[in-house]
Amino acid sequence: MTRSALTREQVLDAAAALVRRHGPDALTMRGLAAELGTAVTSIYWHVGNRESLLDALVARTVAELGAIRPRGATPAERIVSVAQALRRELRARPHLVALVHERGLTERMFLPAQRVLVREVHAAGLRGAQAAGVVRAVQFHVVGHVLVERNRERAPAQSPGERDLWAARTAAESADGDPALARALARPVDTDRLFVRSVRALVSGLLDSGDGAVRAGPYSQ
Amino acid sequence: MTRSALTREQVLDAAAALVRRHGPDALTMRGLAAELGTAVTSIYWHVGNRESLLDALVARTVAELGAIRPRGATPAERIVSVAQALRRELRARPHLVALVHERGLTERMFLPAQRVLVREVHAAGLRGAQAAGVVRAVQFHVVGHVLVERNRERAPAQSPGERDLWAARTAAESADGDPALARALARPVDTDRLFVRSVRALVSGLLDSGDGAVRAGPYSQ
DNA sequence: ACCTGAACACCGTTCAAGT
DNA sequence: ACCTGAACACCGTTCAAGT
Numbered sequence: 228m229t230r231s232a233l234t235r236e237q238v239l240d241a242a243a244a245l246v247r248r249h250g251p252d253a254l255t256m257r258g259l260a261a262e263l264g265t266a267v268t269s270i271y272w273h274v275g276n277r278e279s280l281l282d283a284l285v286a287r288t289v290a291e292l293g294a295i296r297p298r299g300a301t302p303a304e305r306i307v308s309v310a311q312a313l314r315r316e317l318r319a320r321p322h323l324v325a326l327v328h329e330r331g332l333t334e335r336m337f338l339p340a341q342r343v344l345v346r347e348v349h350a351a352g353l354r355g356a357q358a359a360g361v362v363r364a365v366q367f368h369v370v371g372h373v374l375v376e377r378n379r380e381r382a383p384a385q386s387p388g389e390r391d392l393w394a395a396r397t398a399a400e401s402a403d404g405d406p407a408l409a410r411a412l413a414r415p416v417d418t419d420r421l422f423v424r425s426v427r428a429l430v431s432g433l434l435d436s437g438d439g440a441v442r443a444g445p446y447s448q
Numbered sequence: 449m450t451r452s453a454l455t456r457e458q459v460l461d462a463a464a465a466l467v468r469r470h471g472p473d474a475l476t477m478r479g480l481a482a483e484l485g486t487a488v489t490s491i492y493w494h495v496g497n498r499e500s501l502l503d504a505l506v507a508r509t510v511a512e513l514g515a516i517r518p519r520g521a522t523p524a525e526r527i528v529s530v531a532q533a534l535r536r537e538l539r540a541r542p543h544l545v546a547l548v549h550e551r552g553l554t555e556r557m558f559l560p561a562q563r564v565l566v567r568e569v570h571a572a573g574l575r576g577a578q579a580a581g582v583v584r585a586v587q588f589h590v591v592g593h594v595l596v597e598r599n600r601e602r603a604p605a606q607s608p609g610e611r612d613l614w615a616a617r618t619a620a621e622s623a624d625g626d627p628a629l630a631r632a633l634a635r636p637v638d639t640d641r642l643f644v645r646s647v648r649a650l651v652s653g654l655l656d657s658g659d660g661a662v663r664a665g666p667y668s669q
Numbered sequence: 670a671c672c673t674g675a676a677c678a679c680c681g682t683t684c685a686a687g688t
Numbered sequence: 689a690c691c692t693g694a695a696c697a698c699c700g701t702t703c704a705a706g707t
Contacts (some may be wrong), residue, residue, distance in 0.1 A: 230597070232671070232672095233557070233671085233672085254697070255700085256699085256700060256701085257696090257698090257699075257700090260474050264677095265672075265673090266672065266673050266674075267673095267674095267700090267701090268672070268673065268674080268701090268702085268703095269671075269672055269673080271700095271701075271702085272671065272672070273671090276700075276701070277700065277701090295570065297659060308682090328599060329452065329605070330602070331599050331600065331601070331602035331603030332603060333596070333599050334596070334600055334603065334610075335609070341610075341633065344493045345623060345626070345629065345633075346624050347626050348488065349624050349626065354626050354628065355626060355628035355629050355631060355632065356629070356632040357630075358626065358628045358629050359630075359632030359633045360632070360642070362633065363633075363637060363642055364572055364642060364645060364646040364649065365471060365591055366535075367592070367596050367646065367648075368589060368593075369590070369645065370592070370599070371588070371592020371593050371594075371595055371596045372588055372589075372592050373590045374591075374595035374596065374599070375554070375555070375588050375591050375595065378549060378552050378554050378555060378591075378595070379552065379555055380552070381551075381552035382551070382552030382553060382555065384557070385533060388595075389555075389559065389562075393557060395546075397491075399664050402566060403566050403570050403578060405570065405575050405579065406578055407565070407575065407576035408566065408575060408577070408578060408579050408580045409579075410577075411576065411577040411579075411580030412583065412584075413561065417582060418613055420568075421581070421584055421585060421588060424581060425585040425588065425589065425650065425654075426516060426583060426655030427653070427656045428585065428650055429646065429649055429650045430648030430653075431508060431653040432648070432650055432651075432652040432653030432656075433649045433653075434652075435652075451689070452706080453689095453691095454691085456689085475680075476679090476680070477681060477682085478679090478680075478681090478682085486691075487691065487692050487693075488681090488682090488692095488693095488694090489682090489683085489693080490689070490690075490691055491682095492683090493689090493690065493691070494690090495679075496672095496680065497682070498682090636689065645675085
């Protein structure tokens with residue numbers, strides 16, 4: 228199947244396919260060479276080394292995160308819809324996004340969405356540094372949520388996990404005399420619902436007062 | 449310096465010291481053996497293999513995350529203070545916490561704080577499933593924020609980064625005719641301030657309406 | 670300009686053998 | 689019960705040599 232000269236694109240394609248299917252650990256230079264039917268050293272000629280190969284894959288993934296269109300009637304709704312769209316995109320490429328995370332470029336990947344958010348925050352009547360603060364708060368919240376979700380999905384069976392902890396006999400005390408709460412915390416998290424709820428609460432809190440409605444106490448910086 | 453029989457604790461201590469100083473990658477079985485003045489294979493007898501060694505270190509770290517005392521006058525303030533304390537603890541052990549993250553146990557580490565939060569949410573007048581939702585939203589937000597921060601700290605010089613993007617000549621258009629916003633987004637993020645602000649906004653949004661004040665539009669699940 | 674095999678310096682892990 | 693050296697099967701990378 229080695230019809231002509233090997234190209235950099237072919238190397239990247241094969242590497243991306245390997246990562247997509249079996250994760251980054253499955254990407255070994257020797258395995259990749261075998262897949263391509265060439266000597267290991269040919270790959271080095273085309274992509275330098277393993278690190279820059281991964282760099283290239285990450286760059287591709289960041290570029291793929293494309294246009295995001297807001298939906299909804301009010302600015303708040305539209306901001307929430309942007310957050311949801313971004314979460315969906317990130318979750319559609321688990322392994323490659325994990326690579327992006329590892330290299331600390333998740334934030335970079337979010338940059339195009341910032342522009343969209345700016346427009347909506349303006350529409351909500353905020354401007355300047357205050358508007359920038361809202362954009363960043365939303366950005367951190369969405370990226371953070373996605374990171375937490377990945378974290379949970381990767382987590383093995385946890386002992387004791389929330390389930391055991393809140394279902395235990397001592398749960399009544401822990402739950403501060405609120406069995407319904409203990410039951411709720413013993414159930415697995417519905418991350419879809421939680422995401423929508425918390426984004427709505429955050430956006431609402433940010434747009435209502437600009438600075439958050441909790442009074443600054445003696446411990447506020 | 450090899451005075452008596454090697455113990456499991458000694459192995460764990462040496463491994464933890466290595467990770468603390470130079471990160472998890474610096475922890476090789478051969479290097480650890482050299483540090484301890486024993487044969488590589490002795491380590492295997494005591495801790496099984498590298499994976500379970502890391503498991504043990506992670507378990508230690510999770511256990512170390514100790515008691516968190518809320519401070520402040522109102523429940524909202526006290527919830528914010530818990531969030532700040534947790535963030536501080538996590539950021540004090542970057543390498544070990546990174547290991548905890550990699551193994552997907554960040555959430556597990558947060559469990560003790562859940563109990564504290566429950567009490568405060570109760571004090572704020574919420575109960576049952578609604579209170580549980582607030583606890584989880586705060587938890588996700590804090591953990592997410594810390595993950596994003598780690599992500600940013602690991603990130604190399606980004607090109608184009610926020611700086612370049614928003615300081616560019618085209619920023620006027622991107623910023624939707626708001627140069628003050630463009631300047632604000634070109635500045636580096638003050639994560640301390642951002643954290644306090646967003647936690648306050650989130651808590652305020654959650655406690656005010658329980659469900660977030662943004663009206664459910666046609667796209668809400 | 671592109672590809673190659675051989676070699677180097679690492680890994681984690683296993684095993685049979687010691688005391 | 690605890691420790692050992694030798695060996696195995698992997699790595700990523702370099703280098704001198706080919707065409």
